[in-house]
Amino acid sequence: MDLNTLLQRAQNLTNEAKAEYEMPQVERTLQQVLQATTDLHSRVTQSSNKDIQAHILLGSKGIDLPKLTQKLEALNARKTFEPVDVVGADTDVCTFLKNERENAILSVIEDTNKNISETVSKQKWVNLNSTWNEEKSRLLDALIGPSQNFIDLQRLPEHITLDPNVPISRCLSPMELIYAQELRHYNELLLKGAHRPNLVQKFAVLTSSFGDDRLTDMWSTVAAVTQVNEPLHSDPIKARQQRPEFVINANSCLERHYKIYMCTLVGAAHSSNCYQLVRAYVTNRFSTQQTIGLVDTLEDKPLWPMVYYSLRCGAAEAAVEFLHEAGPSYEDFAQVIADRSAGAVNSRTETQLKLQYANKIKNSTDAYKKAVYCLILGCDPNELHGEVAKTIDDYLWIKLAMLRPGDAAGYGRLQSEILEKYGEKHFHASNQTDVYFKALVLVGLFEASIELLARNGQSVHAVHMAIALHELGVLGGARSVSQPLLSIDIADPQPLRRLNLTRLVRLYAQRFERMDTTEALNYYFTLRCLRDPKGRNMFLTCVCDLVVGSGALDTSIFDLIFGQRMTDADEEVPGGVFRQFDCPEFDTNTTASLIAEELVARGSFEMAVRLYELAGNYNLALKHFNILLAQVVQLSPQEGSQRARLRDEANRFSRLLAALRMDVEPKIRGSFALLQLLLVFFDLHHEGKLVQALEQLQRTKLMPNTTDDVEGCLTTIKKLSGEVIKVIPDVMVAAMDITLTQYNQLKPSDTCSSNQLQLQLEKLRVRAKALSNLAASMPFRMPYETNKRLMQLELMMH
Known part of the structure; x- marks a missing residue:
């Protein structure tokens, strides 16, 4: 049965059912149902499983997701901090000013966020570049080869227990x-x-x-x-190949060494007479069989070996004497050797001898004769003379002897041969x-x-x-x-x-700079003429790194280099080892100031204060000390902390100022005195001595007791330096906290009458109100947390 027949029967059944029963009429045929099913299946399979699950979940709760989606798409949410729309011309003035004010606030917020983002990004990259530069310097310091990038990886720190009774040994062998x-x-x-x-x-x-x-x-x-x-x-690099001294000195060195070698073979008796030394050496060296191929003789001895070895040991006069004895046919060549030794040149005779070499001697079987002609006349510079030059010293001597004064190109070719053509592998440099x-x-x-x-x-x-x-x-x-x-x-x-001399010296001296500091400074002094990329003197930079690396807690290296610190006593304190380097270029006080500036740039203010004081620049010393003290004055006192160290230093500075040992500007001195008062105030506050703390605070005249005192306190605060102003928010919070503590202590008190209690409570409320008014009237922006804390503490009193 085909599909058409099946479809016809289905339609007939539908008509019969309609006729016999009163049932709802089917609106779709089977073809339409099939088509709708296919469309629904295609839509379902194209959508993700998550969408289907969302439809099922929301549908089970009675939510129509398509309709909800249409509503959400119809919403038009305005972005945060979007400027308010400009109002029309018929808007009243109040609405216009309100919109302008809101737009101004939003623009300030946007600009502030942008500036903060840019500042943070800039500081991040500056810090990142600084970190990478330090890491790059550390890695480059570990490079000990020209191109192998060999890195000296340091071992991890180990715990070592030292016996205090054992004397400290030196690091130097x-x-x-x-x-x-x-x-x-x-x-x-x-x-x-x-x-x-x-x-x-x-x-x-x-x-x-x-x-x-x-x-x-x-x-x-x-x-x-x-x-x-x-x-x-x-x-030196530009002038080296142009200066003949190095070639002449190298030749002389090789000739002296060979003369010593000849004396060891034939005995030291002939050392004073080069003529007899060469004759004895040639007699000892050449047997009858070894003279085969040697063309000329003198008294049954080979002539040209005697001439060659005379030149080889630096005895040109002996070579001339041998040639004179050989006969008149060698007079021209003897004269050329004598002229060369005297620094003169006979161009005509040399030209004739060069023609003679090219025509006859070049193909001669006498290797020594060819070598002598090449040495004196400069013929065949690429000839190796392997039969004569048996050692590297012989090879170098021949090559150097053939160079003429000012022959920079030939000198450079010889250097390239030794360094690049042959190199370490040829010479077995590792062994x-x-x-x-x-x-x-x-x-x-x-x-x-x-x-x-x-x-x-x-x-x-x-x-x-x-x-x-x-x-x-x-x-x-x-x-x-x-x-x-x-x-x-x-x-x-x-x-x-x-x-890089700086890298070599620093790698060497850093091993013992803490144990043998005096010796390390002498090595660093050799870098006094060198500068780093920032133009700083490398000697001062090395000393600065040494002082910074020692840390603020360890003052032994500082005392050793620059001497002990000044006390309030009258006796003079001896200087450190750095004074031995005093010279017009390196005065100790000037050097101390320069190093102090570098330490300030690195953020090491404690050592910078010491150096400024050593240099006699007490204004900068006390100024940077105030900056340090302002950062820790509000902290709780703890033994061994930075605050404890600075507290001791503050007492020391006070004694020096009282003894008139330091001349400081009044403003800097006033800031220091105020910070010292606040240091004592916070000590008393953390110890819970509230009455003494308030008395100490009243001496500063910074915080008001009543609202009438606010203007006077504002006038005082406006005259303060930036170091003290940074502490004002913490002082206000501490003063408010003390006020609240006293308020809570008085509130349940039964020791005084109700009127007296109310008067005292009201007095504390007035003080708290005055502190709040002062915070609101500050000429600078108070931190948000400070304002929040002040409001919370004040509300606790109502």
């Missing part, structure tokens, strides 16, 4: 202490204006007593290469630090050599080498003290680096 004493002696000579000694030479002599041959060799190499007549005042260090120093890469030592566990020597070279004026310092230990400046000649 015996070697470090010897270094520190030598540096202190150098600073003393410098501050006295005496002749400045060569600190590199001083340290080089000092290290010979350590018993370490490698260390002695490294220091002697640094001392030999950096021999300059006087400290350099120009940028042979001294070898690579000497190679870097000999080619004038002082900064990279010092960084190598600092990175390989020899920071104590690296620090003192850096300080000595800095005092000599040959160390390339970083552009900014916030840069990594070793940095590259794109404006510098390649491949020179810059060393």
Whole structure:
């Protein structure tokens, strides 16, 4: 049976039912019912389950959700603080003024909220930037490599129990202490204006007593290469490749070392006669088989090895003598060597010899002859001369000897080869630090050599080498003290680096700055010529960080550096160790003021007060002390708290002022005296001594007893400084609280008659009313909580 037949029968049944029974007529056919069901199903499935559940829940409670939704959409809620609509022209004046007043209030509220939001956002970002800068500085201080970003993670603090009977040991090892004493002696000579000694030479002599041959060799190499007549005042990096002294000194150093080596092989008897020394060395070194390929001889000995080793040990006159003995055919070459040694140049003869080298000698089997021609004439600068140069010292000597004065490009290429082409891996620097260090120093890469030592566990020597070279004026310092230990400046000649001396010294001295403070100050004094990004002197900045880091409770470091504080006694108090650095650039009083300003900027007012007092600036000392005292004067007294410390300081200042040991402006002195009275008032208030507290408060003349006293108190308050004004709200609350306490104590009293009781109660109510009137008449905005508290306390008396 198909669907059409089924539909027809259903319609017939419907007609029969209509005819036989009086039933309501069906308004929809089956097709219409099917279509309506499909539409309803599609709407239900498209809506979310939450909407369906909401319809069912609200429908069960008799709520028509669609109709409710239409009502809610019809509502037009006005936003909070939306300006009132402008009234029409026919509105009366009162309504217009009311709307204007409401609009003005709303605009003030909106502007205030906007300003507060902007201020909070600005302070948040300033605080965040400051925090990140401190964290960045801490991380950069831990970087000890040029690019590896190695961070020295500090261990977590551990609880250590110290035996008070055990004497405090020094943080410096015996070697470090010897270094520190030598540096202190150098600073003393410098501050006295005496002749400045060569600190590199001083340290080089000092290290010979350590018993370490490698260390002695490294220091002697640094001392030999950096021999300059006087400290350099120009940028060392810019001038290094232009100055021939470093090349000449490096060559001389290598020649002296090789001469010592030759003497150890053939005996010290020939050390005074280079001619005999070279002959004996060549005889010892070359056997009959080893002379194969050597083209020229002198008395059965190879000629060119004798010439080469004469030059290698710095005996050019011996080389000339050997060539003269060899015959007249070598006279031209001997003359060129003599001219070179004397600093003269014979261009014609050298040109002829260069042609001779290109035509014959370049392909000769005598490696020593080729090496000598290249050394003297500068031929084939890229030739390695591997048959002659067996060690790194030989290689460097040949390369340096081939450089001509002022050849900055050739000097730079040699530096790039040692630092970048070969590098630490080629020299096995992790196991042979001294070898690579000497190679870097000999080619004038002082900064990279010092960084190598600092990175390989020899920071104590690296620090003192850096300080000595800095005092000599040959160390390339970083552009900014916030840069990594070793940095590259794109404006510098390649491949020179810059060393951050500030970071190196501070990392070294921070280990013992609290235990050996005097020695640490001597190290920080070496940074006196450097500035931080804000233009502050790094010596003063380091001292400031040391004082701030010690904390306000620990005054031992402060007393050690700046001396003990002044007392009300007549005797003089000796100064601290900082006075040994007194000079035209660093006067103790001026330095104390500068450090105090930095401490104020950091928010460390307690130490700043001490330094201002030390500098004799008593106005600023007492002014900042008033700021500190105003923040804690209303707190309850507790032993060991900041308020207790400031209370003792206030008593000390009072004694000094009474003894006329301090000259302070009257306004600052008046503020201090008023804060001290309030300090005693709050002490009595917290102790429950209400009568004495009120007597103390009446001495200040700040709070009224009657409404007639309000104007007088307002006049007094308007003359106060900002520090005292900040305390006024707390004083008013305390005065109202005392009034309420006395009111509650009198109210149930039976000791006086009813009239007397009412008079006293009324007197207290009048005082409370006067305090409320004073709060309402203040020339500045009172805190909301203060006004609320005053109203609550006053209402409790009615």
